Structures are given as C-alpha cells and as structure tokens.
Amino acid sequence: xxxxxxxxxxxxxxxxxxxxxxxxxxxxxxxxxxxxxxxxxxxxxxxxxxxxxxxxxxxxxxxxxxxxxxxxxxxxxxxxxxxxxxxxxxxxxxxxxxxxxxxxxxxxxxxxxxxxxxxxxxxxxxxxxxxxxxxxxxxxxxxxxxxxxxxxxxxxxxxxxxxxxxxxxxxxxxxxxxxxxxxxxxxxxxxxxxxxxxxxxxxxxxxxxxxxxxxxxxxxxxxxxxxxxxxxxxxxxxxxxxxxxxxxxxxxxxxxxxxxxxxxxxxxxxxxxxxxxxxxxxxxxxxxxxxxxxxxxxxxxxxxxxxxxxxxxxxxxxxxxxxxxxxxxxxxxxxxxxxxxxxxxxxxxxxxxxxxxxxxxxxxxxxxxxxxxxxxxxxxxxxxxxxxxxxxxxxxxxxxxxxxxxxxxxxxxxxxxxxxxxxxxxxxxxxxxxxxxxxxxxxx
Amino acid sequence: xxxxxxxxxxxxxxxxxxxxxxxxxxxxxxxxxxxxxxxxxxxxxxxxxxxxxxxxxxxxxxxxxxxxxxxxxxxxxxxxxxxxxxxxxxxxxxxxxxxxxxxxxxxxxxxxxxxxxxxxxxxxxxxxxxxxxxxxxxxxxxxxxxxxxxxxxxxxxxxxxxxxxxxxxxxxxxxxxxxxxxxxxxxxxxxxxxxxxxxxxxxxxxxxxxxxxxxxxxxxxxxxxxxx
Ligand code: SF4
Numbered sequence: 066x067x068x069x070x071x072x073x074x075x076x077x078x079x080x081x082x083x084x085x086x087x088x089x090x091x092x093x094x095x096x097x098x099x100x101x102x103x104x105x106x107x108x109x110x111x112x113x114x115x116x117x118x119x120x121x122x123x124x125x126x127x128x129x130x131x132x133x134x135x136x137x138x139x140x141x142x143x144x145x146x147x148x149x150x151x152x153x154x155x156x157x158x159x160x161x162x163x164x165x166x167x168x169x170x171x172x173x174x175x176x177x178x179x180x181x182x183x184x185x186x187x188x189x190x191x192x193x194x195x196x197x198x199x200x201x202x203x204x205x206x207x208x209x210x211x212x213x214x215x216x217x218x219x220x221x222x223x224x225x226x227x228x229x230x231x232x233x234x235x236x237x238x239x240x241x242x243x244x245x246x247x248x249x250x251x252x253x254x255x256x257x258x259x260x261x262x263x264x265x266x267x268x269x270x271x272x273x274x275x276x277x278x279x280x281x282x283x284x285x286x287x288x289x290x291x292x293x294x295x296x297x298x299x300x301x302x303x304x305x306x307x308x309x310x311x312x313x314x315x316x317x318x319x320x321x322x323x324x325x326x327x328x329x330x331x332x333x334x335x336x337x338x339x340x341x342x343x344x345x346x347x348x349x350x351x352x353x354x355x356x357x358x359x360x361x362x363x364x365x366x367x368x369x370x371x372x373x374x375x376x377x378x379x380x381x382x383x384x385x386x387x388x389x390x391x392x393x394x395x396x397x398x399x400x401x402x403x404x405x406x407x408x409x410x411x412x413x414x415x416x417x418x419x420x421x422x423x424x425x426x427x428x429x430x431x432x433x434x435x436x437x438x439x440x441x442x443x444x445x446x447x448x449x450x451x452x453x454x455x456x457x458x459x460x461x462x463x464x465x466x467x468x469x470x471x472x473x474x475x476x477x478x479x480x481x482x483x484x485x486x487x488x489x490x491x492x493x494x495x496x497x498x499x500x501x502x503x504x505x506x507x508x509x
Numbered sequence: 510x511x512x513x514x515x516x517x518x519x520x521x522x523x524x525x526x527x528x529x530x531x532x533x534x535x536x537x538x539x540x541x542x543x544x545x546x547x548x549x550x551x552x553x554x555x556x557x558x559x560x561x562x563x564x565x566x567x568x569x570x571x572x573x574x575x576x577x578x579x580x581x582x583x584x585x586x587x588x589x590x591x592x593x594x595x596x597x598x599x600x601x602x603x604x605x606x607x608x609x610x611x612x613x614x615x616x617x618x619x620x621x622x623x624x625x626x627x628x629x630x631x632x633x634x635x636x637x638x639x640x641x642x643x644x645x646x647x648x649x650x651x652x653x654x655x656x657x658x659x660x661x662x663x664x665x666x667x668x669x670x671x672x673x674x675x676x677x678x679x680x681x682x683x684x685x686x687x688x689x690x691x692x693x694x695x696x697x698x699x700x701x702x703x704x705x706x707x708x709x710x711x712x713x714x715x716x717x718x719x720x721x722x723x724x725x726x727x728x729x730x731x732x733x734x735x736x737x
Contacts, residue, residue: 155511181512200609201657281672282693288724289694298693338653338675345676345724387512394608396582396601397563406542410511 070095074480079110080164080460083362083470084209084233086110091480098482100461107231117461117481122443124455125484135453140486140496147413147452148500150435154411156387157182160189160400161417161439163364166465166477169490170366170373173415176498181387183409185400186370187363188382190422191328193395194337195360196371196381201337202344207323207357208471209236214243215355218319220256222343223280223329224361227264233361238325239268254315258283259329273312276303281335284342287313291349317353324358331360362470365460369468404430411435413497415490416456420445439493454493457483465491541581547574550591563600566593569617582626583607588617588643595619601626604633604645604661614661616641624667627651633661633680635707642708652689655682658731662706677722677731681706685714685736695721695733704734 077089091114092102099118103111117123127143128135151157159177162170163186170186177184188196198204212219219238226233234240239255246252257266258273258280266272275283279302286301290313299306316322324347330339343358350356362368371381378384380393383400396402400419403409404427411434420428421444431446438450441458457463462483468474483489488496517523521538532553536546540561547555547566553573555566560578567586575594582600585593586607599621605628606613613632625647633643633655642662649667656672658680665673668686675692683704698720704712716734723729 155513157512197608281675282690285672285675285722285724286693289722292723292727294694294696294723294727296693297696301693335653335672338656342676342724408511408542 071101074478077478077480078460078467078475079106079114080365080458080467080477081110081113082230082365083368084230084236085365085467085469085473085475086232086236087475089114093481100481109231114461116442117458119484123441123484124443124447124453126455126486128450128453128455130451135448135450140454140488143452143454144493144496144500147437147454147497148504150411150437150451151176151180151182151413151497152501152504154180154182154435156403156408156410158185158400158403158409158412159183159415160185160412160419161187161415162370163187163367164416164459165490166366166459166463166467167369167373167474168465169415169459169494170370171377172491172494172498174374174377176413176494176501177384178386178391179498179501181389183398183400183403184374184378184384184386185398186374186382187367187417187422188371189395189399190332190401191363191367192331192360193382193399194331195326195340197337197395198340198344202341202348204344205347205351205357206359206471208473209238209359209469212323212357212359213237213241213246215245215321216243216323217246217252218254218256218315218322220258220322220324221265221269222258222324222326223331223333223339224325224327225259225261225263225265226325226327226361227268229327229363230361233325234265238323254319256312256315271312271315273304273308278334279303280330280333280339281342283309284339284346288342288346288349291316291346291353316350316356319354319356322350322354322356324356325361326358327361328363359471366467368470368472369466369474372468372472401427404428407433409434411437413437413439414446414450415439415494416459418444418446420449439490441487455484455487456493457487457489459490462487463489465489544581547572550574560597565595566591569593579623580621584621585614585617585619587612588614588619590617592617593619595621595623598623599625599647601628601651602631603629603647604643605629605631606633614643614645616643619645619647621645621647623647624649625651627670628653628656630655630658630661630663632657633659635660635680637707642706644706644708649686655680658682660707662708664712674722674731674733676725677729677733678725679730681732681734683712683716683734683736688735691719691733691735692722692724694724695719696723700737701734 090104126137129138242249255269256271257269260277283302347358378391383395383398385398437452438447439454460477544562545564550569555574557576563581565584570590573592579597580599585604604614644662650669652670654673658677671690715737719733
C-alpha cells in the first residue's frame with residue numbers, strides 16, 4: 066500500500082550554492098512538516114535542507130533585546146521598533162540579500178530608497194571585484210548549458226568546486242556528457258590553476274601551482290606570450306616558461322574553452338585586477354578559438370541580488386541613496402569600508418552573517434549601533450542583534466525567484482510549511498516599509 | 510551629512526565675500542570626513558590647511574587646489590585641467606577614472622609630495638590634437654601605478670609597490686627609486702641619459718628604458734624608465 070504520510074516533491078531547486086541544481090527529490094513527513102529524505106543533492110545542499118527542520122538553533126518567534134538579553138515579543142512590536150530605529154538613523158546600512166529570493170531583494174531596494182540609506186549585498190566581500198573588472202573591460206560569457214554541451218577545455222582558476230560547488234563538475238563542467246561531448250570527462254581537458262593542491266586539482270589533467278598572490282603576474286605573462294612576445298624571465302610566478310607555452314598551445318588548439326574562477330582570484334592581493342586580466346586573456350584568445358569566462362558565484366542568489374539591484378538602481382552593489390538618488394562606489398559605499406570608518410549608525414541585515422565574514426574592527430562598529438536581523442537561524446550576528454525576525458526559508462518554505470551563477474532565473478519551490486509565526490523575508494520587509502510610511506505620514 | 514541636509518554655517522565659521530573672478534577659499538580644520546571639495550571647479554584657488562576627505566577636486570577643469578595635509582581616495586579623479594598640490598600623502602585612485610569609465614585624467618597636473626595609494630592614474634588619456642598631457646608627480650607610489658594608462662605621464666621620486674604600468678597601452682612612467690616587482694611583460698630596450706616628455710619637459714639622469722605593457726600590444730609605445 067502507498068504510504069500517504071510521506072509526500073515526495075520532485076525537481077526541487079537547491080537553495081545553497083550558485084549552481085542551483087534543479088533535480089532534487091525531497092521527502093516530507095506531512096503531519097510534522099519536516100524533511101525526512103533528500104535525493105540528488107550534495108552534502109552541503111542536503112545539510113541546508115535538513116537544517117530547516119525544527120531545532121534549538123531556529124528562531125520561531127520575533128525577539129527583541131531587553132536588559133541586554135534577547136526576549137520573545139510579538140511581530141507588531143518588533144516591526145514598530147525596527148521602523149523607529151531605521152527612521153531615526155542618519156546613515157542606515159541594508160546588507161545581505163544573497164541568500165534570499167528576488168522579491169525580497171526588490172523590497173530591500175525600496176526600503177533603502179525611502180530611508181536614504183546604503184544598500185549592499187555580499188558581492189561586496191566575494192565577487193564584487195569581478196563586477197568591477199567587468200565594468201572596466203566588459204566580459205565574454207555564456208550559460209552553463211552551453212559549456213556542458215560544447216566546452217572541450219575547462220580551466221578552474223582559484224576555485225575548488227569539489228568542495229564549494231560539488232555538483233558543478235557532474236552537471237555542467239567536468240564529468241557530464243554534452244551534445245558535442247558525448248564521452249564526458251574523456252572529451253574534455255581540465256586545467257586547474259591554484260597555489261593549493263586541492264581536490265579539484267587532483268582530478269585535473271594539468272595542475273599549475275602558481276605562487277600565492279602572484280596570479281596577476283601569471284595572467285599578464287600568458288597574455289604577452291599569447292601575442293607571441295618572448296619574455297626575458299624563465300620562471301613567472303613560480304611557473305616555467307615551457308609550462309606556460311604548453312598551456313597556451315592547449316588553449317589555442319581547443320575548440321571551445323571556458324575559465325571558471327573563484328575567490329582565489331577575486332580575494333587575493335590583486336583583487337579586481339586579476340579578474341580584469343583574466344577577462345582580457347579570454348577576449349584575446351577569441352582571436353584563435355572560442356573562449357568564455359564565468360565566475361563561480363557562492364551564495365545561491367547573489368547573482369539575483371546583483372541583477373535585482375541593477376534593474377532597480379543601475380548598480381549591482383555598494384549603492385548609496387543618501388541624496389535621494391542612487392550613487393555607486395565600492396570602496397566608499399561598500400559595507401566593510403563604511404563600517405571601518407564607523408559611518409553607519411544602524412543596520413538591517415537580511416539572510417547574512419557579516420559577524421563571521423567581515424574584519425573584526427568593522428564588526429565591532431556594527432555591534433556598537435542598533436542592529437536588526439532577518440534570519441531563520443542563530444548566527445554570530447543575530448546573537449548581538451537588538452531585533453531578530455524569524456523567517457520562512459526561501460526555496461524551502463516559500464517560493465521565489467533565484468538567479469544561477471550564469472544569470473539564468475529559476476523559480477524556487479516551496480516544499481513544506483514554515484514554522485508558525487514565520488513570514489517570508491519579503492513580507493517582513495514590506496511590513497517595515499508600510500510602518501515607516503505610516504510613521505513618516507504621522508510626523509508630517 | 511548622511512541622509513540629512515545641513516547648512517554650511519552650522520558646521521563652519523564662514524568669513525569673506527564671494528566674487529565672480531579669482532575667488533580664493535581658505536579652509537581650516539580637520540576635514541577628513543568632508544568629501545568632494547573643489548568638485549568640477551573651473552577657476553580660482555582653494556587652500557586647505559588640514560587633512561581632507563575623498564574626491565578632492567574631482568573632474569576639475571581649471572584653477573588650483575593646495576592641501577597642507579593629507580588627502581583621501583580619488584583625489585583629482587578624472588581631472589580635466591588645473592592643478593592639484595598635496596603636501597602630505599594621498600589615498601588610492603589619485604587622478605583615476607571612476608568605476609566603469611574608460612577615460613580617466615585627461616589634462617592638468619597633480620603633485621603629491623608624500624606617498625600615494627593604489628591604482629593612481631587609472632585609464633589616464635592624453636590628446637595630442639588638443640595638446641592635453643595629464644601628468645602626476647609623487648613620492649612613493651602604491652601598486653598598479655598607471656594601470657590601463659593611455660598616454661599619461663607619471664614621475665615617481667621615491668619607490669613604487671608592485672606592477673607599475675600594468676596594462677599600459679602607451680605613456681611614460683619614470684621611477685627614480687626602486688620598483689618592488691616589475692611585470693615580466695616589460696622588456697628592456699636600452700639605457701637613456703635624457704628623457705623628453707610629451708609636454709616638453711626634459712628629465713636628465715641615467716635610466717634603464719623598458720617597453721610595455723606587452724600583454725596589451727606586441728609593439729608598444731608605452732615606456733617605463735627606472736633610474737640606475
Ligand atoms: S552543488 Fe550547490 S546547488 Fe547543487 S546540490 Fe550542492 S549545494 Fe546545492
């Protein structure tokens with residue numbers, strides 16, 4: 066007999082990393098609304114889905130700080146207090162947004178605009194440099210489906226998908242069979258450029274162990290040698306000239322090459338200039354063959370955050386509304402820099418944990434001022450918050466849209482009911498916006 | 510201030526008269542958080558006694574600004590004319606293009622007597638036809654000095670950090686001290702006892718002449734001179 070206590074939902078999209086795998090199968094216990102089985106997801110995706118089940122770390126009631134301790138409160142009191150804090154602030158910061166859906170991100174833009182605040186997402190500390198480089202020199206890119214079907218040369222530069230995007234290799238880039246790559250892995254040459262001997266490097270055909278922090282030098286030398294310039298040095302960034310020549314030959318002879326790059330390029334010492342040079346190399350290789358480049362975005366919807374912010378304001382991150390219109394300048398309006406200079410006097414963090422990722426000095430300044438957090442689980446950031454809103458997790462407990470790392474929008478599915486009292490990020494933000502409008506109206 | 514508008518008089522004590530020509534403004538105090546002084550200025554003179562915040566004299570087309578202190582990032586960004594003199598240090602992106610702009614400093618002179626930060630003169634661009642020669646003098650310089658340079662001139666009296674002239678298409682960079690690390694794509698082409706700059710200035714001394722950046726072009730008019 067069919068067990069009717071369990072419901073299986075097919076084609077679920079994994080809301081964890083930028084690969085947005087869309088083939089998960091999730092078993093739900095209908096009576097308790099808990100996830101009891103997951104198929105097709107990788108370890109990290111599975112962990113995220115299971116973490117939505119009730120646990121002591123999950124917030125289920127709005128919390129407000131009283132006598133230095135977070136205590137339970139009602140949603141109305143929490144919304145009221147949050148609105149008051151934000152209205153009073155002269156330079157509020159709205160940060161996070163990369164692990165939620167596009168509708169909530171849109172509400173974030175609206176809130177930042179009515180507050181005259183600063184709006185930023187996690188690209189500020191991960192792939193922001195990629196965006197800067199793209200603005201400087203443009204970018205030739207494509208979708209993961211194209212790479213899967215066509216690429217015969219795959220280069221992973223400064224990224225380790227075996228750990229960070231585990232199913233990327235199986236679904237799009239390394240082992241998968243494509244329309245023109247019928248033999249899967251055997252039809253592709255895989256090169257890893259990384260100072261570390263990562264698991265991705267161990268299963269590659271060639272591993273180039275560039276010296277740490279010297280990626281720029283290597284990129285620059287490859288570009289000069291692609292142009293046929295004979296260099297004076299025998300070894301560049303720890304790599305011999307012969308090895309570089311060998312790689313250039315492989316690049317030029319390939320039919321369709323792609324560079325996937327990660328934070329090894331964006332967050333090592335030359336930051337956006339590494340990406341700038343990698344994009345220029347890609348462009349120049351198109352004189353010989355088809356070559357494209359794609360960043361390995363981490364958070365599942367950081368690409369969505371950049372896209373939604375851009376279609377609303379013209380800019381992807383680090384946006385200041387203090388003059389009533391959007392202005393953009395990473396370094397000036399980016400969260401870490403603002404916090405380091407102690408310019409922020411109140412913050413609203415949505416689906417993010419800056420306390421674990423930002424430099425210590427900036428976190429000290431973040432905690433000095435009122436802090437509102439919209440977050441399903443306890444995090445180092447929420448532990449120091451003045452107000453915490455519990456939420457339904459997007460892609461598990463509510464629907465929404467997310468953008469894959471290659472800018473493909475996918476509709477997230479709701480697989481189970483959220484805990485009682487938990488609203489979606491978008492609804493909480495809308496309630497705060499309505500309250501602010503109401504309070505401002507009263508004042509006038 | 511933040512999302513509020515305040516009156517200048519609430520923050521500064523203001524004295525003097527305004528005139529249409531030869532206006533001279535003297536600003537005293539610690540102005541580290543004051544941004545965009547002298548933005549798009551076209552004539553006159555500003556003297557700042559103290560440290561100054563970001564975007565000092567950005568996009569100015571004429572006149573002169575003197576800072577007796579340090580300047581923060583983007584000092585003289587996208588300068589189109591005039592003169593900027595900083596007697597202390599300056600931050601990152603001195604005379605640089607703003608994000609996404611392909612034309613940075615187009616004309617004018619920046620002199621920094623102290624150190625400057627990263628990526629100074631990013632996307633600087635000269636114009637032979639209009640006789641425009643953007644030029645930067647400084648003491649020590651940070652990394653990626655003159656990156657994507659398209660005709661700017663940079664004279665460094667001290668040392669530079671890594672990769673001066675990265676992606677330089679053409680232009681001149683003269684370093685009188687040491688270079689922490691030069692890119693492999695620069696090639697030695699000889700030695701020079703006299704360098705004549707496009708603005709007519711002549712610099713004497715013993716220099717090694719490198720051409721580059723060859724990652725941009727196989728044959729290039731970009732030059733890096735390092736004092737022997
Ligand atoms: S690779 Fe990423 S999207 Fe796919 S299952 Fe793993 S965590 Fe989820």
